[in-house]
Amino acid sequence: MKTKMSKKDLKLYKQLLTQIKDKLIDQIKHISEDTQKTQRDASGDISGYSFHMADVATDTYDREFSLGLASNDRELLYEIDEALKRIEEDKFGVCEDCEKPITKSRLKAIPYTKLCLKCQSKRESK
Numbered sequence: 344m345k346t347k348m349s350k351k352d353l354k355l356y357k358q359l360l361t362q363i364k365d366k367l368i369d370q371i372k373h374i375s376e377d378t379q380k381t382q383r384d385a386s387g388d389i390s391g392y393s394f395h396m397a398d399v400a401t402d403t404y405d406r407e408f409s410l411g412l413a414s415n416d417r418e419l420l421y422e423i424d425e426a427l428k429r430i431e432e433d434k435f436g437v438c439e440d441c442e443k444p445i446t447k448s449r450l451k452a453i454p455y456t457k458l459c460l461k462c463q464s465k466r467e468s469k
């Protein structure tokens with residue numbers, strides 16, 4: 344099923360998606376820079392300074408937390424890319440499950456969603 348959305352609306356959603364995408368890429372870049380820095384700092388500690396177990400534990404926790412965050416971001420990035428593809432293919436704003444149009448208010452809140460509210464809650468309740 345093709346979307347019945349106007350060109351103007353599609354452009355708006357494309358803009359929204361690109362904005363989120365840019366922000367995400369920036370975030371992912373920062374996180375991986377931080378992670379690299381933490382790893383360097385940690386190895387410096389071992390060779391040069393006194394070895395504090397507590398500090399290392401905190402570092403490890405932070406690193407794992409950052410990495411977890413980054414993988415969520417990557418997932419989101421993938422969703423956004425898919426949504427952008429749907430815009431190009433004229434399929435944007437159509438629910439993947441019931442093939443009915445997704446409401447505008449939902450698309451404005453989550454422009455990369457591929458399910459209408461009904462189908463989303465149906466999937467979540469499963």
Ligand SMILES: [Zn+2]
Nearest residue numbers: 438441459462
């Ligand atoms: Zn649906």
